[in-house]
Amino acid sequence: MRHKPQVVLITGATRGIGRVTALHMAERGHQVIATGRNQDLLATLAGEAKQRSLPITTATMDVNDDADVQSVVQQALRDFGRINALVNNAGYGLWGPIEELEIDELRAVFETNLFAVVRLSQAVIPQMRERESGTIVNVGSMAGQVTLPVNGAYSATKFALEAISRAMHMELAHAGIRVTLIEPGVFQTDFHKNVVIGRRVMKPGSPNMERTLRMRTKPPAENRLRADPIRVAWRIRQAIEGKRVKARYATGIDAHAGKYAARLAPDWLIDYVLTKALRW
Template sequence: MASVLITGTSKGIGLEAALAFARAGHQVFATMRNPTQSPALAEAAAAEKLPILISKMDVDSDASVHDAIAAILKDHGPIDVLVNNAGVEAVGSVEEVPLSAFRSVMETNYFGVLRCTQAVLPSMRERRSGCIINISSVAGRICNPPLTAYCASKWALEALSEGLAGEMKTFNVRVALVEPGIIDTAMARRIEHPEAKSPYGQSARFAALFEHSLKTPVPPSLVADKILEVADSGTWQLRHPVGPDALGFIQWRTAMTDEDWIDMNAGDDATFFAKLGGSS
């Protein structure tokens, strides 16, 4: 049985990952910003009598991360697996998304991961054992407007993870990236319904793309199963695309030059969707 810390477990992928690890017999420390406002995981854990302990932690706060993880280490011993799942999005053109939103996305999706990772690394390094799984996205491998702010944070996360993997393999600590495609989460549903009209047509285009994809929704439990598989398998593979469209999106991008990719994103909807359809 491993000791597993998972961030962002109030809903979606984080909640399902907590359930998947606990059902597999692992001790789960599930963290979220406001446990009292998000009772779903606690109710499921109680109903199934699962080994899940829920605690409050805000990955945007140095003090919150330090105190929460220090308490777990003090009361329960070392963490074997860290799953950095907490994440937020921002949708819109570079012109229209406020600088504060760019900062907020980077604070959670990049610095939040860094805070949690630095808190567990000393113990993992000293024990020469451990696994860190960072939940990235296909958006960590490709960039489409209007998700530029989100993609930038995930590209940063990919770089952090790749560099960290090279450092930690020296100490027998595994680092992995899980890269979901379009998954039926609250985040995806928000992208499906843009809030405001824009002179930039990409927001409406991506809303249509997500709306079409979500007609055959892929549950977050699929990603949770992949996270559990990565942890339990002992694999040293760095990147793990997951979902029926994930690898297709990545291959679509790598098959095009940078200039062709930019022209396609700058072009009309008909051309964009024709090229997307031709990639599948």
């Protein structure tokens, strides 16, 4: 292996981008600490790693639980002496027009998609500061650049993550700690299956239920458009192994298109195209 092996802690490694990244980083010879909530899925990942002799250890961790986070970080430091890289990947979507989302639903999605990124980062930064090196990779989204009807709450978490991540990128550079944000487009994972739909939207009498469900019934072609999450894993790996790291990386053709549209096209045009395309 050309690169020095690094100790990489990944959140939400039971599925999707997190799982693919855990396997990819371990295949490159890095020591991976794959964390997640679901014991069965963690055991399956541990089994695959053992069978393929990959350097992956698994640990139970809900990113919203302070005690879980402290205990996993301390254990990792006892076992490996350092955490070189943190991948803040855990996240989920909340769907529903803003008028019908409950405040507790909004709080919950911000807890996981934003506040937990801060919790995990604060837990690993002190030992990175001591070594004057480390990389924090935050998994944002194209939804942090452009929003859609029904997706406003999720988008708000990812817009906010853009700001947090960018500030950290500047704040920690002098301490030798690199912070970057990956902005994926649409990738083939369990994300869309795991989207939470606001409770009120699903109640009879909701003025939005029909439209929301119509948007959920995706045309079959859309599945074919979803890209392989290994592309996101490659980008994460490049950020961790690379000499220099940019503040953010759009990942996927759709993410690049969305980013440039957000910069160049007038708001009315973006809104018109999106509401028409989504049949809202």
